Amino acid sequence: xxxxxxxxxxxxxxxxxxxxxxRTNMLPKDFxxxxxxxxxxxxxxxxLAKLERHSSLQRFNFSKCMRYIEELSHFFTETMSVSEMFxxxxxxxxxxxxxxxxxxxxxxxxxxxxxxxxxxxxxxxGFKLCKLKPSxxxxxxxxxxxxxxxxxxxxxxxxxxxxxxxxxxxxxxxFTLLEQKKxxxxxxxxxxxxxxxxxxxxxxxRIVNMRKLIxxxxxxxxxxxxxxxxxxxxxxxxxxxxxxxxxxxxVDRKGMxxxxxxxxxxxxxxxxxxxxxxxxxxxxxxxxERSSHFLDMxxxxxFLQDVFMSEGLDLESDEHESLGHRTLRSSFSHIQGHIHEVxxxxxxxxxxxxxxxxxxxLIVQKKLSEMRLIPGMSQLFDKMSWLNETERMNQDxxxxxxxxxxxxxxxxLKIQFLRLVHSxxxxxxxxxxxxxxxxVDELQELxxxxxxxxxxxxxxxxxxxxxxxxxxxxxxxLETLIRCPPTAPLRFTLPGKSSxxxxxxxxxxxxxxxxxxxxxxxxxxxxxxxxxxQLFLIKRGLLEHLVDxxxxxxxxxxxxxxxxxxxxGELMKFNQFAFIRFDxxxxxxxxxxxxxxxxxxxxxxxxxIRCLVLSQEHFxxxxxxxxxxxxxxxGSLISxxxxxxxxxxxxxxxxxxxxxxxxxVSCLNTTLVFLMFAHRHGKLPAYLMAFVREENIQxxxxxxxxxxxxxxxxxxxxxxxRGKDCSALEQSSCISFDHWKQVVDVLLSDSxxxxxxxxxLPSSCMRGS
Numbered sequence: 164x165x166x167x168x169x170x171x172x173x174x175x176x177x178x179x180x181x182x183x184x185x186r187t188n189m190l191p192k193d194f195x196x197x198x199x200x201x202x203x204x205x206x207x208x209x210x211l212a213k214l215e216r217h218s219s220l221q222r223f224n225f226s227k228c229m230r231y232i233e234e235l236s237h238f239f240t241e242t243m244s245v246s247e248m249f250x251x252x253x254x255x256x257x258x259x260x261x262x263x264x265x266x267x268x269x270x271x272x273x274x275x276x277x278x279x280x281x282x283x284x285x286x287x288x289g290f291k292l293c294k295l296k297p298s299x300x301x302x303x304x305x306x307x308x309x310x311x312x313x314x315x316x317x318x319x320x321x322x323x324x325x326x327x328x329x330x331x332x333x334x335x336x337x338f339t340l341l342e343q344k345k346x347x348x349x350x351x352x353x354x355x356x357x358x359x360x361x362x363x364x365x366x367x368x369r370i371v372n373m374r375k376l377i378x379x380x381x382x383x384x385x386x387x388x389x390x391x392x393x394x395x396x397x398x399x400x401x402x403x404x405x406x407x408x409x410x411x412x413x414v415d416r417k418g419m420x421x422x423x424x425x426x427x428x429x430x431x432x433x434x435x436x437x438x439x440x441x442x443x444x445x446x447x448x449x450x451x452e453r454s455s456h457f458l459d460m461x462x463x464x465x466f467l468q469d470v471f472m473s474e475g476l477d478l479e480s481d482e483h484e485s486l487g488h489r490t491l492r493s494s495f496s497h498i499q500g501h502i503h504e505v506x507x508x509x510x511x512x513x514x515x516x517x518x519x520x521x522x523x524x525l526i527v528q529k530k531l532s533e534m535r536l537i538p539g540m541s542q543l544f545d546k547m548s549w550l551n552e553t554e555r556m557n558q559d560x561x562x563x564x565x566x567x568x569x570x571x572x573x574x575x576l577k578i579q580f581l582r583l584v585h586s587x588x589x590x591x592x593x594x595x596x597x598x599x600x601x602x603v604d605e606l607q608e609l610x611x612x613x614x615x616x617x618x619x620x621x622x623x624x625x626x627x628x629x630x631x632x633x634x635x636x637x638x639x640x641l642e643t644l645i646r647c648p649p650t651a652p653l654r655f656t657l658p659g660k661s662s663x664x665x666x667x668x669x670x671x672x673x674x675x676x677x678x679x680x681x682x683x684x685x686x687x688x689x690x691x692x693x694x695x696x697q698l699f700l701i702k703r704g705l706l707e708h709l710v711d712x713x714x715x716x717x718x719x720x721x722x723x724x725x726x727x728x729x730x731x732g733e734l735m736k737f738n739q740f741a742f743i744r745f746d747x748x749x750x751x752x753x754x755x756x757x758x759x760x761x762x763x764x765x766x767x768x769x770x771x772i773r774c775l776v777l778s779q780e781h782f783x784x785x786x787x788x789x790x791x792x793x794x795x796x797x798g799s800l801i802s803x804x805x806x807x808x809x810x811x812x813x814x815x816x817x818x819x820x821x822x823x824x825x826x827x828v829s830c831l832n833t834t835l836v837f838l839m840f841a842h843r844h845g846k847l848p849a850y851l852m853a854f855v856r857e858e859n860i861q862x863x864x865x866x867x868x869x870x871x872x873x874x875x876x877x878x879x880x881x882x883x884x885r886g887k888d889c890s891a892l893e894q895s896s897c898i899s900f901d902h903w904k905q906v907v908d909v910l911l912s913d914s915x916x917x918x919x920x921x922x923x924l925p926s927s928c929m930r931g932s
Contacts, residue, residue, distance in 0.1 A: 204268050205238065205265070205268075207235070207238065207265065207268050207269060207272065207274075208268070208272045210231050210234055210235060211231075211235070211269070211272045211273060211274050211277060213227070213231055214227075214228060214231040214232065214235070214277055214278075214281075215273070215277050217231070218277060218280060218281050218284065220288060223284065223288075225295070225297045225301065225305065226295075228281055228305065229301075229304060229305055229308060232278065232281070232305075232308040232309065232312060233308060235269065235274065235278075235312060236308060236311050236312050236315065238262075238265045238269075239262060239265070239266075239311075239312075239315040239316075239319075262319050263319045263320070265319075266315070266316050266318075266319035266320040266323075267319075267320055269316055269320075270316060270320050270323060274312075274316070275313070275316060275323055275327070278309050278312045278313060279309075279313070279327070279333065281305070281309055282306065282309040282310070282313075282336070283333075283336060285302055285305070285306075286336065286339075303343065303345045303346060306340060306343075306346045306349075306350075307345070307346060307349055310340075310346065310349035310350055310352070310353050311349060313327070313353050313356075314349070314352050314353050314356055317353070317356040317357075317360075318356070324356045324357055324359070324360035325360045325361075327356075327357055327360075328357040328358070328360045328361035329361070331365075331369070333357075334354070334357060334365060335369070335370065335371070337350045337353055337354050337357075338350075338354075338370050338372055338373075338376070339372060341354075341372075341376055341380075341384075341388070342372060342375065342376065342379065344384075347380075347384055347387075348387070351387055351388065351390070351391060354391045355390060355391060355394075358391060358394035358395075359394070361394075363421065363424075364394070364395055364398065364421045364424040364425055364428070365394075365395055366424055366427070366428070367395055367427075367428040367431045367432065368427070368428075368431055373431070373435070374435055376388070377432075377435050377437055377438050377441070378437060382441070382444070382445055382448070383507065385441055385442070385445060386445050386507030386508065386510060386511055387507060387510075389442070389445075389507075389510040389511050389513070389514045390510045392432070392514055393510065393513055393514055393517065395425070395428045396425055396428055396429055396432075396514065396517040396518070396521070397425050397517050397521075398420055398421045398422045398424075398425050406824065407821065407822065407823055407824055408823045408824060408825065408828060408877075408881055409820060409821060409823065409877070412880070412881055412884075415884070425521070426521060426522040426523070429517070429518055429521050429522065429523055430522075430523060433518070433523055433526065433527065433530075439527070439530055439531070439534065440534055442511055442514065442515060443515075443531060443534040443535075443536050443539065445507070445508070445511045446508065446511050446512060446515060446536065446539065446540065446543075446583075447535075447536065447539025447540060447542070447543055448508075448543075449542070449543065449546055450504065450505075450508075450543075450546055450547070502572050505572040505573065505575075505576050506572055506575070508576060508579075509572070509575045509576050509579045512576075512579035512580060512582070512583045513579055513582075515531070515536075515583055515586075516579070516582050516583050516586045519531075519583070519586035519587055519589075520586055525591075528587065528591050528593055529593070531587065532593045532596055532625075532628055533628065535628055536587070537587065537596045537597055537628070537629075537630060537636060538596075538628070538629065538630050538631055540580070540583070540584065540636060541597075541630040541631070541632070541635060541636040541639065542631075543580075544580070544636060544639050544640075545639075547576070547577065547580070548573070549577070549643050549676075550643055550646050550647060577676060577679070578676075578679050581640070581679035581680060581682065581683045582679065582682075582683075584597070584636065584640065584683040584686065585679075585682050585683045585685070585686035586686070587686075588686050588687045589686040589689055589690075590689050590690035590891070590894060591690075592619075592620035592623070593620075593624075593628075594620075594686075594687050595620065595621055595624040595629070596624065596625075596628050596629050596630070597630065597635050597636045597637040597687060598624075598629055598630060598635040598637060598638075599629055599630045599631065599632060599633065599634065599635045600626040600629050601633075602634075602635050602637075602638065602699075603621070603624055603626060603629060605699070606621060606695050606696070606699050607621060607622075607695075609695045609698045609699060609702075610694075610695045613694070613695075613698070613740070615694055615695060617695075618693060618695070621695070637684070637687055638703065640680055640683050640684060641684060641700060641703055641705060642703075643680055644677065644680040644681060644684065644705075644708070645704060645705070645708045647676060647677045647680060648677075675720070675722070675723055677723055677726070678722050678723055678726045681726035681727060681729070681730045682726060684700065684705070684730060685726070685729055685730045685733050688700070688730075688733035688734060689733060689894075689895065690894045690895065691894050691895075691897065692733075692736045692737040692738065692897075694737070694738050694740070697733075697734050697735070697736075697738045697740075697741055698738075698740060698741075700734060701734065701740070701741060701744055705730075705734060706731070706734055706735075706741065706744055706745060706748060707748045709727050709730060709731045709734070710731075710745065710748050710749050710753065710757070712727055713727050713728070713731070713757060713760060714749075714753045714756045714757050714760070721764070721766075721767055724760070724764060724767045724768075725766075725767035725768075728761070728764075728767055728768040728769075728770060728771045729770045729771070731771055731774075732770040732771040732773065732774035733770075733774075735771075735774055735778065736774045736777060736778055737777065737778050737781045737897075738778070739782065742778070742794075742795040742797070743795070745795070745796070745797065746795055746796050749796070754796055758800065761800070762800075762809070762810065762813070765810060765813045765814050765817060765830070766817050766818075766827055766830055769814060769829055769830045769833045770829060770833070772800070772801075772810060772814075772833055773829075773832070773833040773836050773896075775797055775798070775800060775801050776801055776833075776836050776837055776840065777836060777896055777897070779798060779801060779802075780840050781897075807837070808850070808853045808854075808857070811834060811837055811850070811854075812854065812857055812867065814830045814831075814833055814834045815830075815834055815854075815867055815870060815871050815874070816867065816870070817830055818830050818831060818874065819870060819873070819874070820873050820874060820877045823874075823877065831874050831878060832892065834871075834874075835878070835903065835906065835907070836896065836898075837850070838850065838906060838910065839898065839902065839903070839906045842906050842909060842918065847909070847910075847917075847918045848917040848918060851868065851918075851920065851922070851923050852923065854867045854868055854871070854923070855868070855923050864925045865924050865925050868920050868923055868924050869924065871910075871920055872910075872911065872920045872921070872924070875907050875910055875911055875920070876911065878907060879904070879907050879908075879911070882900075882903075882904075883904075889903075
């Protein structure tokens with residue numbers, strides 16, 4: 164007896180050290196029963212002992228395994244009310260402490276390992292040793308029971324999903340279960356659980372049935388499948404770990420990035436002939452028309468209150484239930500179906516965005532153009548609810564105030580739609596497919612009227628692939644932006660990992676419909692400035708709208724303000740007509756307010772500031788230019804020496820190497836644009852000396868120039884390894900990257916040169932240099 168007790172203690176201690184669970188076959192029956200009774204484990208260890216006994220190779224008993232798995236799964240559902248299915252602000256979803264305790268007991272006594280073993284049993288051993296071979300339907304029920312158990316325990320016990328996600332053989336098996344219609348949904352949910360916890364991206368080349376899945380899944384299943392595929396197409400884990408550019412470089416330096424795996428997975432899917440065509444059909448597929456009762460806001464709110472008050476809703480019909488309750492039940496079912504439809508489309512849009520921002524962007528853009536993605540999205544735009552008066556007065560049911568506006572399907576759908584438009588046309592020659600053939604003619608006429616050379620990309624636009632109807636997708640987005648309220652805050656969850664609707668409970672970001680509408684139009688303009696494209700949008704009132712929005716009285720979040728300044732910068736860059744139109748559109752009072760907002764928010768307005776500097780230099784160097792800095796109102800910001808140095812000081816002081824991100828690194832690049840032109844005109848020493856004077860005024864010698872030098876050193880190491888970013892700088896500024904690098908080298912040269920930052924630094928600040 165003493166020896167048995169010592170062995171038992173050793174087993175328990177070993178499990179605590181290793182982190183492995185205690186299998187019930189390692190424990191005496193009387194001990195299991197005693198522990199269960201003392202700690203009120205609800206006979207879970209006893210049931211697990213029976214399950215393990217009847218799932219062994221020699222004694223596999225199908226009916227008993229099914230019965231015990233059902234009993235165990237019942238523990239997960241018996242304590243959950245319908246109200247717990249909804250999401251709170253802090254936990255997604257809300258699980259009771261009791262359910263968490265049950266999950267921990269199940270895991271402690273080896274429940275996960277036992278059920279996973281049973282899940283594998285049919286493919287590993289078959290049922291040859293069973294006295295009664297189960298039917299195919301019974302085998303499916305066994306799979307479903309195991310999958311439900313694994314999903315539920317992943318939700319309530321930390322670490323289970325992480326450990327299971329490391330088992331590639333389990334992931335491969337789950338992919339085979341996707342082939343069966345009856346096991347598809349449950350296997351997909353478990354894959355989401357595992358991929359959401361897995362740090363390494365799975366290599367799709369190792370999934371032997373990937374091609375088969377793409378061919379056999381129906382459209383609805385493929386939409387769901389995109390949710391899992393999204394985990395394999397982007398290095399989301401390393402993105403989380405590199406919130407700053409410094410952290411990003413560190414991840415790359417250590418070789419921790421899995422970008423190559425994600426790129427290879429994208430190539431694998433692109434190589435599957437049917438994949439992209441099916442995804443495009445899904446993306447452009449019209450939404451099912453909603454019935455009138457779907458927008459009955461008051462009834463639905465009352466219905467939800469009834470659900471919460473009664474601790475749930477019995478989804479089974481009752482012959483005695485009232486007509487009103489039956490109607491509400493029907494409404495709830497209708498809403499559920501629509502939510503699923505919307506979220507399928509969101510996932511499809513997101514997957515397409517990943518392809519359009521990946522290594523194979525150009526190939527994908529060409530294919531999507533030929534598949535008529537843009538005309539399809541233009542038609543879909545008309546079917547979506549954007550800013551109609553009914554929606555403003557009676558908020559869409561899908562945007563109901565549940566969980567404090569955390570994340571709603573309609574919000575996600577609109578934002579992913581606009582992100583996809585932005586990703587498609589960003590710096591790409593096929594961007595003019597966002598126009599109709601008539602609008603293409605109009606754009607070409609603008610070039611002719613203003614004696615401008617037609618861009619080759621416009622001349623080569625395939626009109627058969629353009630939008631149809633009177634207005635193209637670009638015009639529709641622009642009209643929606645102009646009608647959009649000054650601030651329309653929406654909260655959005657970026658897809659990826661595990662969240663209430665899209666996938667990431669840790670990635671709530673306050674965006675707005677206005678922000679993404681602006682971004683979509685900005686994507687059309689980005690790259691080399693195209694005067695015709697700018698005039699096309701100016702003609703439709705965009706410039707006046709942006710001026711009015713920036714100077715309006717409404718309080719605007721910084722993201723909204725930045726998006727308006729960014730768009731205005733792209734709209735005016737190198738465009739003499741735009742500067743004249745700006746002066747005509749803005750009153751003296753508005754201009755004073757505009758300048759005040761711009762100078763007090765340099766991080767948000769820096770792209771417009773860069774536009775002013777680049778445009779002034781362009782006008783001065785143009786052989787046809789009769790347009791100087793003093794000829795337009797905004798020119799005073801950069802033609803006035805004190806004002807210009809003040810802007811530069813604020814730009815440099817707004818960032819440090821440690822705080823640089825993908826969003827604010829533009830402040831450093833705008834600073835460099837100032838300094839490049841100063842170097843060109845032989846004024847670089849004067850600029851650097853002005854910083855010294857500002858340091859002396861603030862009685863803090865070297866604080867500006869030390870920060871500038873550190874930023875330049877980082878810039879050099881960061882950009883030299885990023886060809887895509889270098890190309891973007893070249894296109895947007897019309898300055899070769901070699902020249903960017905040359906001026907940085909000049910600024911970082913030794914102290915003997917008057918154009919060097921070191922030349923002006925006090926000796927006390929040079930010790931660490």
